[in-house]
Amino acid sequence: MHPALVSSRLYGIVDLGYTAEEELEATTAALIGGGADLIQLRAKGLEKDKILALGRRIQPICRKTGVPFIVNDHADLAIELDADGLHIGQDDGSHDETRKLIGTEMLLGRSTHSPEQARQALAEGFDYIGFGPLFPTPTKQGRPGIGLEHVGTIQQEVGTRIPVFCIGGIKRSNLPEVVAAGARRVVIVSDLLTAADTTEATHEARLLLGD
């Protein structure tokens, strides 16, 4: 397991679908202050120049606090931003192609949506995976929830080798059942970003994950 990820439990995403541009720094700081162990910039549908400008505001906050900064989708932007990692989906190219682009140092994560995809991502050499969506979610529309059925198995088979971050429709309210199903690590987006106090919500989620 990559040393930077061994103790990671809660993955926070600054998603421009929820976070207003002027709140970028405050939201990043709130997620980190509440206990997020990784931060991803997710800006679906925005121009690359725009994403670059947003990333330039988040990256230094992550660097200063020692929290890995992960860029979604764009290898070139991850390089340009001196990010600590790149996250890619199933349709964003192979592990080896992407690794060649970003070099050996950067973390490389993959979204997976079934047990087969999770096993494959481990075999291909990804540093971590997202596994979901567990529940239907407005943040990623058009995908059915895969439920909790495979969470325990994938945590045992894959999650003991590389971090498995369960994702999709996870909230503080259902986090206990996700943990009870065997999840050790999670990504939570809307429940933290739409909370009245993101720092407090993140802290609550971190406590619900347990030791």
Ligand code: 3NM
């Ligand atoms: N990826 P929320 S689910 C960004 O299954 C994303 O790969 C998913 O947001 C996947 O916590 C998802 O608001 C949305 O449901 C997560």
